Amino acid sequence: PSVRPPPRHSSARPGHPVPLPGGHGLSPCLFQVIRDYSTPPNEELSRDLVARLKPYISFLTQCRPLSASMGNAIKYLKKEISALPSTLREEEAKGKLQGSIDGYVREKIHLAAEAISKYAFEKISDRDVILVYGCSSLVNRTLCEAHANGRAFRVIVVDSRPRLEGRDTLRRLVREGIRCTYVMITAISYVLPEVSKVLLGAHALLANGSVMSQVGTSQIALVSKAYNVPVLVCCETYKFCERVQTDSFVSNELDDPDDLIVPGKGGAQLHGWKENSSLRLLNLVYDVTPPELVDLVITDLGMIPCTSVPVVLRVKNVEQ
Amino acid sequence: PRVLLPLANVAMIDYTLEFLTATGVEETFVFCCWKSAEIKEHLHKSKWCHRTSPNKVRIVTSDLYRSLGDVLRDVDAKSLVRSDFLLVSGDVVSNINVSAALEEHRMRRKLDKNVSVMTMIFKESSPGHRARCQEDDIILAMDSTTNRVLHYQRTQELKRFRFPMSLFQSNIETVEVRHDLLDCHISICSPQVAELFTDNFDYQTRDDFVRGLLVNEEVLGNQIHMHVTAEEYGARVSNLLMYEAVCSDIIRRWVYPMTPEMNFTDDETQSYTHSKHNIYRGAEVSLGHGSVLDENVLIGQGTVIGSNCSITNSVIGQNCKIGDEVILDGAFLWNGVHVADHVEIRQSIICDEAEVKERVTLNPHCVLTSQVVVGPNITLLEGTVISLHSPDEEEEDDDEFSDDSGVNKEENKVKLKGYNKAEVGSEGRGYLWKAEDENEAEEEEQRQSLWGLTLNPEEESETESDLSLGSEQPDSRTASPLLDDIKVFQNEVLGTLQRGEEENISCDNLVLEINSLKYAYNIGLKEVMQVLSKVVMEFPLQQLDTELDPQHYCVLLIPLLKNWSPVFKNYIKRASDHLDALSAIEEFFLEHDGLHTSIAKVLMTFYQLEILAEEMILFWFSQRDASDKGRQLRKNQQLQKFIQWLKEAEEESSEGDQD
Numbered sequence: 001p002s003v004r005p006p007p008r009h010s011s012a013r014p015g016h017p018v019p020l021p022g023g024h025g026l027s028p029c030l031f032q033v034i035r036d037y038s039t040p041p042n043e044e045l046s047r048d049l050v051a052r053l054k055p056y057i058s059f060l061t062q063c064r065p066l067s068a069s070m071g072n073a074i075k076y077l078k079k080e081i082s083a084l085p086s087t088l089r090e091e092e093a094k095g096k097l098q099g100s101i102d103g104y105v106r107e108k109i110h111l112a113a114e115a116i117s118k119y120a121f122e123k124i125s126d127r128d129v130i131l132v133y134g135c136s137s138l139v140n141r142t143l144c145e146a147h148a149n150g151r152a153f154r155v156i157v158v159d160s161r162p163r164l165e166g167r168d169t170l171r172r173l174v175r176e177g178i179r180c181t182y183v184m185i186t187a188i189s190y191v192l193p194e195v196s197k198v199l200l201g202a203h204a205l206l207a208n209g210s211v212m213s214q215v216g217t218s219q220i221a222l223v224s225k226a227y228n229v230p231v232l233v234c235c236e237t238y239k240f241c242e243r244v245q246t247d248s249f250v251s252n253e254l255d256d257p258d259d260l261i262v263p264g265k266g267g268a269q270l271h272g273w274k275e276n277s278s279l280r281l282l283n284l285v286y287d288v289t290p291p292e293l294v295d296l297v298i299t300d301l302g303m304i305p306c307t308s309v310p311v312v313l314r315v316k317n318v319e320q
Numbered sequence: 321p322r323v324l325l326p327l328a329n330v331a332m333i334d335y336t337l338e339f340l341t342a343t344g345v346e347e348t349f350v351f352c353c354w355k356s357a358e359i360k361e362h363l364h365k366s367k368w369c370h371r372t373s374p375n376k377v378r379i380v381t382s383d384l385y386r387s388l389g390d391v392l393r394d395v396d397a398k399s400l401v402r403s404d405f406l407l408v409s410g411d412v413v414s415n416i417n418v419s420a421a422l423e424e425h426r427m428r429r430k431l432d433k434n435v436s437v438m439t440m441i442f443k444e445s446s447p448g449h450r451a452r453c454q455e456d457d458i459i460l461a462m463d464s465t466t467n468r469v470l471h472y473q474r475t476q477e478l479k480r481f482r483f484p485m486s487l488f489q490s491n492i493e494t495v496e497v498r499h500d501l502l503d504c505h506i507s508i509c510s511p512q513v514a515e516l517f518t519d520n521f522d523y524q525t526r527d528d529f530v531r532g533l534l535v536n537e538e539v540l541g542n543q544i545h546m547h548v549t550a551e552e553y554g555a556r557v558s559n560l561l562m563y564e565a566v567c568s569d570i571i572r573r574w575v576y577p578m579t580p581e582m583n584f585t586d587d588e589t590q591s592y593t594h595s596k597h598n599i600y601r602g603a604e605v606s607l608g609h610g611s612v613l614d615e616n617v618l619i620g621q622g623t624v625i626g627s628n629c630s631i632t633n634s635v636i637g638q639n640c641k642i643g644d645e646v647i648l649d650g651a652f653l654w655n656g657v658h659v660a661d662h663v664e665i666r667q668s669i670i671c672d673e674a675e676v677k678e679r680v681t682l683n684p685h686c687v688l689t690s691q692v693v694v695g696p697n698i699t700l701l702e703g704t705v706i707s708l709h710s711p712d713e714e715e716e717d718d719d720e721f722s723d724d725s726g727v728n729k730e731e732n733k734v735k736l737k738g739y740n741k742a743e744v745g746s747e748g749r750g751y752l753w754k755a756e757d758e759n760e761a762e763e764e765e766q767r768q769s770l771w772g773l774t775l776n777p778e779e780e781s782e783t784e785s786d787l788s789l790g791s792e793q794p795d796s797r798t799a800s801p802l803l804d805d806i807k808v809f810q811n812e813v814l815g816t817l818q819r820g821e822e823e824n825i826s827c828d829n830l831v832l833e834i835n836s837l838k839y840a841y842n843i844g845l846k847e848v849m850q851v852l853s854k855v856v857m858e859f860p861l862q863q864l865d866t867e868l869d870p871q872h873y874c875v876l877l878i879p880l881l882k883n884w885s886p887v888f889k890n891y892i893k894r895a896s897d898h899l900d901a902l903s904a905i906e907e908f909f910l911e912h913d914g915l916h917t918s919i920a921k922v923l924m925t926f927y928q929l930e931i932l933a934e935e936m937i938l939f940w941f942s943q944r945d946a947s948d949k950g951r952q953l954r955k956n957q958q959l960q961k962f963i964q965w966l967k968e969a970e971e972e973s974s975e976g977d978q979d
Binding site: 194 | 596
């Protein structure tokens, strides 16, 4: 009996690494995999299952390069599988694994979001003007809860092409009744003088303290620094990554270059770019913000400066 | 006059003329009917009548214009336009570039040999949007490949609509039913439009024209097309709610490039500086300590604002004086307004030189007209209108609608009457304005009909509520001399119907004859309705002098009704018409007691011929203010059975619709 490959899940869809973080989409699939798994005779569960997972992971990687959070989740699962005592029967083993996946999701994702929201709430005061960029589920949740708890603040939503994710954020915030302004990233120097703090989401935090996030984030951090506006990054610990990157190009993801073409009136300028041999369009998904531009990282472990990321990683490794 | 009312401190007609000039119009005719001297003066002083203006403005005045139809008939009579023209009402604010639509219109006419008569311009706007006028709301069916209008209907806040099946069964494959359109009241018309108005002299508004054209399409072959714009702005200020919406839109720069700081009228007193959050300040504005201009505020020149005020979403005119601790949210203050300390004004309009004393609170949708004073320590309820015209002074005709430049005349009378302190406060000056028609108007309609009552329509503007009030006013005022006319009219109608019966004249011709009689004797639509019903009901009695029994009567009457049902349907369109017809029928039966028993059959026939609608019949039946005899009539057995059947039928049909 073979396990059918897991369905292509939401985080493999190009366009939304952040609203549904890798762990979210991946865990139900892994859950399904384990449920449908049955040990072939003469094999040990722990070793065989790990081997089974390999082709699925490579399939996912083919669809879309794994994000840091997904990598962490898979590492955690593999560790759990290998740690299973061989005395357990198959059913018990499967149940234990499923329980640990559930626990992972609950702790690292949902409870972490709550904790971060609570910490961030202390940082938001009345009559604040908060700038947010793109769409981050953490930041949205923080703002909505702060508003529900009675803080009076204003939000400026910054958006950029080609994804225009800011519109999602705008929709959610306006539905809650928060006063919002919507600008494009080209207008940040116009609005920054009246901004009191900047709240950003992250895709991953690298071991040297850099923040890897949606392309455009480093711009915002840079200009905010120039205007002396504090930059706060919200990130759960499961997104902490052992990699080190000093620039945005060394490893990044490429998105569809045709998205960059503006469907303007009178025909887009770049329509025939493929025919032109010396022209290439580059649509990057992520960019890296150096740690000097970030003032504070809010995690489920508390509020830490950027440079403490390696400490957290070390502590996590020791725990595991 | 209505078109000189300020929208963000600029008269409405300036916006319209700027729109026309910007879109390339080179000659404009402005048709005025009321207060035309003021309009003329304003236009002559403005840049439009300057020698170097790219748009030549000609003003045509006449007191006889009662509707858009009259204006267009005049246009045809005087042959003022020979080519395609743009038909716009004087209160349209827009930045639409009409040349694209005009090109399409011209192409269509060239290709199809002048079949397309008019192109209407609409703006895409989701249902329920703030800038969609409730009165004007329409739903229409169009052919999306050719942009031809197939069916046009006002929604009038109904939830269900009927579309004729022929709409969907015709050869056209791409029929779209759209409810997301806002009527900009801008139309590109061909010269045939003026001719068609002359031919059909009962067309009063553009609506009549559109509906008439769509109905008579097979006969005349004329078509109406439309052009939809999604990105540009166009709206008509037809009532107070629209006034608010369009004013806010102008301040929020939706009508770019006609923004306040552009000062497109080149008026020196109107130069504003634009700052963050849409704050526009005129010259010499002084702002007190601690006052906050939150967002979307326009302040005119020379205004003085006290300390600790909070102003947002408001327009303040020139030379106003605002005291301390004032809260203005959605307030529209015109020139020279004085507001004392500790006042709260929300979503209200305060006209020229009015005064609001201390500690007054104005709830949303209040209107204070010119030179009104509202006393200290009073709270005005929502929707209050205070004006210097006492509601009892109805016997004067035109003076009633004069604006308050004629206040001196009023003062004499006023000193005799005094003001009601409870309404306007101890130092107040003004009267509470109550709308005259309390029957069908809901709150919003009342406010809208307020515009219709106080300010008569001018130029090429006309709303439906104006039409109904306008045509009723002259009748009620000059009721006595007309009674003879009505008698004569009735006889004439009778004669027409007799001839129609004998010579088998078609119903369209009958309608034409009745219309001509209506104009000849200057009868209002309501009267025509009643007389027609009465005459038809009495028709069988004329044939034989003896008293008929009900059976015989029905036998004679029903074929007549069948023959003449198109005539009825032509006149019975609105809800009030149904009720008029029903009351006329009721009167007839009250006069002829012996025929009581046939009332049910008669009503049944009316209902089956779809002349009267079931809701109207039920409504009439349930009216409580019937006289004794009326009540007795209603107790008639057969009538009650009929009503019962109607109710059940209505439920069944509504269930059927839900399937």
